Amino acid sequence: MSIAMVFQKPNGGRLGVADAALDIMLSYRQQGPTDTEAGGVLIGRFIRDSDDVIVDIATQPMPGDRRRRTSFYRSKRAHQEAIDEAWRTSNGTHTYLGEWHTHPEPNPSPSMTDLQDWRKRIRRDTFHGDTLHFLIVGQNEVGAWEMRGGLYLPYFRPQAIRMQRTPEGED
Numbered sequence: 001m002s003i004a005m006v007f008q009k010p011n012g013g014r015l016g017v018a019d020a021a022l023d024i025m026l027s028y029r030q031q032g033p034t035d036t037e038a039g040g041v042l043i044g045r046f047i048r049d050s051d052d053v054i055v056d057i058a059t060q061p062m063p064g065d066r067r068r069r070t071s072f073y074r075s076k077r078a079h080q081e082a083i084d085e086a087w088r089t090s091n092g093t094h095t096y097l098g099e100w101h102t103h104p105e106p107n108p109s110p111s112m113t114d115l116q117d118w119r120k121r122i123r124r125d126t127f128h129g130d131t132l133h134f135l136i137v138g139q140n141e142v143g144a145w146e147m148r149g150g151l152y153l154p155y156f157r158p159q160a161i162r163m164q165r166t167p168e169g170e171d
């Protein structure tokens, strides 16, 4: 396994994306004029004695997902089964780290809907650690954001912080 892309997490540590996961996501890049958005969940592990996180698996679109030119709705059950399966087969090291989806734009940025959806994930999903990670695969660039949870006050609005890509990893 090798790491294809590395992003600096805003509060220390790095997010690495393994080859296999990146290849899956890039295969859904919306290069054609009618290609629809795709997405899935990010599954991976926390590296012991560090703040580093590695994405090993990106799930692919599954039956029940709704794919449009500029929107993607992920069905909960099929992707949850992938998370459960990865947890079982890894003896509890592979866990849910966040989500990815594609955008039909060269350098992606999250839409208002994305930000609302990410906040919903932070509030409702069960995850390890303090943060969830969100990747948007554009036509040229892959953007990465982190959102921090932990404060469940009604007026708390988690912010999405863009992570800078580091020169590590192969291209």
Ligand SMILES: [Zn+2]
Pocket (backbone or CB within 6 Å): 101, 102, 103, 110, 111, 114, 136
């Ligand atoms: Zn989006």
